[in-house]
Each structure stands twice: as structure tokens, then as C-alpha cells.
Amino acid sequence: MRKSITARWLINTFGVMLVVVVLLIVVLSFVMSNYYYNGIHQTLNGRVDELSNIFGNYTSENYKEFDRNSRSYVENFSDKESMEMMIIDPIGNIRVTSTGFPPDQSTEMPDYNIANESEDGYGFWKGYQNEEYVMAVTRIISDMGGNKLGAVRYCVSLEPANRQIFVIVMFMIVIGLFLLFFVMMSGAYFVRSIVNPIREINDVSKKIAQGDFDARLEKRNDDEIGELCDSINYMAQELGVSERLKNDFISSVSHELRTPLTAIKGWAETMRMGDTPDFRTFEKGMTVIAKESERLTGIVEELLDFSRIQSGRMIINMERIDLVAELDEAIYMLRDRALNEGKHLLYEEPEFVPPVQGDKNRIRQVFINVIDNALKYTPESGVIGIEIKNDDENIKIAISDNGCGIPEEHLPRVKEKFYKANQVQRGSGIGLAVVDEIMHLHKGSLDIESTENVGTTVTLTFPIEEETDDDE
Numbered sequence: 001m002r003k004s005i006t007a008r009w010l011i012n013t014f015g016v017m018l019v020v021v022v023l024l025i026v027v028l029s030f031v032m033s034n035y036y037y038n039g040i041h042q043t044l045n046g047r048v049d050e051l052s053n054i055f056g057n058y059t060s061e062n063y064k065e066f067d068r069n070s071r072s073y074v075e076n077f078s079d080k081e082s083m084e085m086m087i088i089d090p091i092g093n094i095r096v097t098s099t100g101f102p103p104d105q106s107t108e109m110p111d112y113n114i115a116n117e118s119e120d121g122y123g124f125w126k127g128y129q130n131e132e133y134v135m136a137v138t139r140i141i142s143d144m145g146g147n148k149l150g151a152v153r154y155c156v157s158l159e160p161a162n163r164q165i166f167v168i169v170m171f172m173i174v175i176g177l178f179l180l181f182f183v184m185m186s187g188a189y190f191v192r193s194i195v196n197p198i199r200e201i202n203d204v205s206k207k208i209a210q211g212d213f214d215a216r217l218e219k220r221n222d223d224e225i226g227e228l229c230d231s232i233n234y235m236a237q238e239l240g241v242s243e244r245l246k247n248d249f250i251s252s253v254s255h256e257l258r259t260p261l262t263a264i265k266g267w268a269e270t271m272r273m274g275d276t277p278d279f280r281t282f283e284k285g286m287t288v289i290a291k292e293s294e295r296l297t298g299i300v301e302e303l304l305d306f307s308r309i310q311s312g313r314m315i316i317n318m319e320r321i322d323l324v325a326e327l328d329e330a331i332y333m334l335r336d337r338a339l340n341e342g343k344h345l346l347y348e349e350p351e352f353v354p355p356v357q358g359d360k361n362r363i364r365q366v367f368i369n370v371i372d373n374a375l376k377y378t379p380e381s382g383v384i385g386i387e388i389k390n391d392d393e394n395i396k397i398a399i400s401d402n403g404c405g406i407p408e409e410h411l412p413r414v415k416e417k418f419y420k421a422n423q424v425q426r427g428s429g430i431g432l433a434v435v436d437e438i439m440h441l442h443k444g445s446l447d448i449e450s451t452e453n454v455g456t457t458v459t460l461t462f463p464i465e466e467e468t469d470d471d472e
């Protein structure tokens with residue numbers, strides 16, 4: 001069974017607080033009881049010690065004087081309202097009490113018995129006497145020769161102290177209940193401030209999961225939950241953008257595939273209709289079919305490469321290669337296209353370029369893709385220039401054109417998957433993403449500089465192979 005955050009908080013935090021408050025009240029009650037009882041005990045001890053010093057100078061020979069003076073002391077006892085004082089004779093009978101009533105010889109006096117049995121002649125007792133909770137102390141009074149003259153006993157009711165302790169305990173309970181109520185209310189408010197946004201986040205997340213990428217969370221506070229709201233809103237925004245790019249990509253790829261398929265199908269049906277076509281028509285049809293088939297193969301290969309990149313399965317066969325040779329091959333493959341489209345492809349082969357480590361097929365794919373893009377976005381009579389430079393660490397190949405350029409707002413995203421800055425031109429929108437990944441796998445880089453209506457320069461940077469002892 002699922003437990004909510006509020007329920008867990010009540011069980012854990014509030015439960016712990018309740019236990020702590022109860023334990024605190026119990027401990028404080030015990031401390032207060034000890035404090036009051038110890039205070040009364042010390043007061044009684046002070047009384048008996050004082051009286052034993054007063055009557056300690058008497059001897060058994062002047063016992064009558066001791067008896068008379070002790071009676072007088074008890075009768076004039078000033079604290080008779082708060083405690084009871086007794087004088088006990090040597091055989092344990094109560095001689096006189098401060099209550100003014102005749103002594104009750106049946107009164108149990110456990111403290112007196114303890115005093116008789118103890119070496120120091122002192123006894124302490126706490127318990128019920130005549131249905132009243134009391135505290136009593138007894139001190140045996142002896143003369144200087146050690147003869148027992150009697151005993152003095154003080155007894156005080158603990159009921160007033162218990163009432164004060166009860167009032168204090170009740171006050172602490174009220175304070176504890178108030179604290180628990182305050183903790184519960186403040187905690188419930190705090191928990192709601194977390195639970196309610198989480199519920200809202202849960203609802204919005206479900207909407208996003210169902211494809212509603214326009215759903216947004218309202219940020220109420222600049223805290224961790226506020227940051228989570230920002231992150232989810234950003235995620236929804238990016239998912240929406242990715243969804244639109246994906247849909248555009250599917251539409252673009254569908255169009256890219258449909259165009260050559262339509263051409264292939266059209267020419268195939270033309271060549272099947274009627275009589276055997278003449279040689280010129282047959283040659284033209286086969287040329288179109290071969291060209292469009294090659295175009296289809298390129299699109300499929302690009303999609304396969306992208307799939308390998310996404311799944312991390314792209315394999316690079318590294319070997320020592322000549323960049324210039326691979327660039328020459330790519331230029332050779334695209335030179336006829338440039339001539340047919342009335343565009344100028346300018347390239348001057350350098351005298352020497354150091355070898356690099358790379359996969360020659362993937363490197364050639366990079367060159368073809370970048371040059372193809374330059375041809376695609378360059379108007380008729382436009383110029384595509386290719387220049388190679390190298391220093392001690394890198395080889396840089398710059399491919400420039402004077403085409404339409406890339407708008408500034410699109411430039412940071414042109415290497416993203418599915419992204420197309422120009423929706424008019426053909427293309428799937430994943431070519432540069434594949435090229436960028438291949439360059440990263442070769443520890444190189446792809447940099448793009450462009451100005452709208454001026455042109456674009458793509459710079460490919462390859463690290464030069466370090467010389468080893470085998471090379472020397």
C-alpha cells in the first residue's frame with residue numbers, strides 16, 4: 001500500500017516529536033519531584049540536626065529537665081502549620097506533638113525504627129500515613145555518655161508539594177501540546193508546500209509523457225522545487241523542439257526518398273510501355289535510374305550512419321592515410337556535378353601534407369558531405385574554394401563558398417541532429433551531425449563560420465600523426 005509523504009511525515013517526524021515531548025515531560029516531572037522532595041528533606045534534616053544539638057547537652061540524670069524543655073519547645077514550635085514535630089521517649093512512646101492533640105501511640109513510625117537500628121541514629125521515611133502521603137525524619141538524642149534520652153521526629157505532608165508538582169506538570173503538558181500543535185501545523189504547511197508542487201509536477205509530467213509538450217509548470221519559489229520546475233519546463237521545450245525537428249526530418253527524408261523513387265519508377269514504366277525504346281531514350285532512362293539509385297543509396301547510408309552514431313556502434317578503422325589523396329578522390333567525384341551546375345570548384349593541391357591516423361572511407365565521406373553542402377547552397381556561377389594548411393600539430397582544410405550563408409540565429413544549431421536552417425533545399429538534416437561525430441571520433445573538429453548572403457566557410461581540423469621510432 002502506497003504511503004503519502006504527509007503520512008510518512010506524521011509517522012516519522014511527528015511521531016518522534018511526540019515521543020521526545022513525552023519523554024521530556026516525564027524527565028522534567030521526575031526532576032521537579034526530586035527537586036521539591038530534596039528541598040523538603042534538607043529542611044527536615046536541618047531541623048532535626050538543630051534540635052539534636054540543642055538537647056544534646058542533657059544527661060540521663062537531668063532527664064526531667066530535658067522532658068520539660070522539649071515539651072516547651074514543641075508547644076512553642078513556630079512551623080506547626082506546615083509540619084508536625086514529635087518528641088519520643090526512650091522506649092518509643094510519643095511524649096508530645098505539635099498538633100496540640102493527645103499523641104496517637106498507634107501511629108506507625110518506620111523512620112523511628114530505622115533510626116534505632118542505624119549507627120548514626122538517623123531515620124528517613126516517605127509513604128502514606130493516615131491516608132496522607134508524608135515525609136518523616138527521626139533523630140535519636142543521646143547524652144554525652146551515649147545514653148538514649150529520646151528522639152525528635154519531624155513529619156510533613158507532601159500533598160501541597162504534589163499539588164505544585166501537578167500544576168507544573170500540567171503546565172509542561174500544555175506547553176508540550178502547544179509545541180506539538182505548532183510543529184504539526186508548521187510541518188503540515190511545509191509538507192503541503194512540497195506535496196502540492198510535486199502533484200502538479202506529476203500531472204504535468206504525465207501530460208508531457210503523452211505528447212503535450214506545451215504543458216508548463218508555474219514556478220512559485222526560487223528553491224530546489226523551483227529549479228526542478230525550470231528543468232521540466234526546459235525539458236518540455238526541448239522535447240517539443242526535438243519533436244518538431246523529428247517530424248520535419250521524417251517529412252524531409254520521405255520527400256528525399258520519394259523524389260528518386262518517383263524518377264526511377266517513371267523511367268522504368270516508360271521503358272516498359274509500347275515498343276522497345278530507341279537507344280537514346282534507353283540510355284537516358286538507365287542514366288537517370290542509375291543516378292537516382294545512387295542517390296537513394298547515399299540517403300540510406302546516411303541514415304544507417306546516423307543510427308550507428310545514436311547507438312554507439314559506428315566503427316572506425318584507424319590507419320595511416322594521406323588526406324590529400326582522399327580529398328582529391330572526393331573532388332573528382334563532385335567535379336562533374338559542379339560543371340553541370342555551372343559552379344566553379346577551385347583547389348590547388350599542396351606540395352606536402354603530413355599523414356594522419358584515420359578511416360579513409362569515413363574521411364572521404366566527410367569531404368563529400370561538406371563539398372556537397374557547399375554546392376547545394378551556392379548559386380549558379382558561384383565559387384567553392386578548398387584550401388589546405390598545416391602547422392606542427394594540425395592539418396586544417398577550409399572549404400568556402402559564396403552561397404546564401406547561414407542566418408546568425410541558426411548557426412549554433414546547424415550541427416544538431418534533424419536541424420535544417422534552410423527548409424527549401426533538399427537534405428535530411430543529419431549530414432552535418434554525422435560529419436561532426438566522425439570528426440570527433442578522429443579527435444578532430446568541425447568549425448563553421450557563415451554570414452548570411454555572403455557565404456560559409458567550413459574548417460576541418462585533423463591532428464597530425466606523431467612520429468615514432470618506426471617512422472625514422
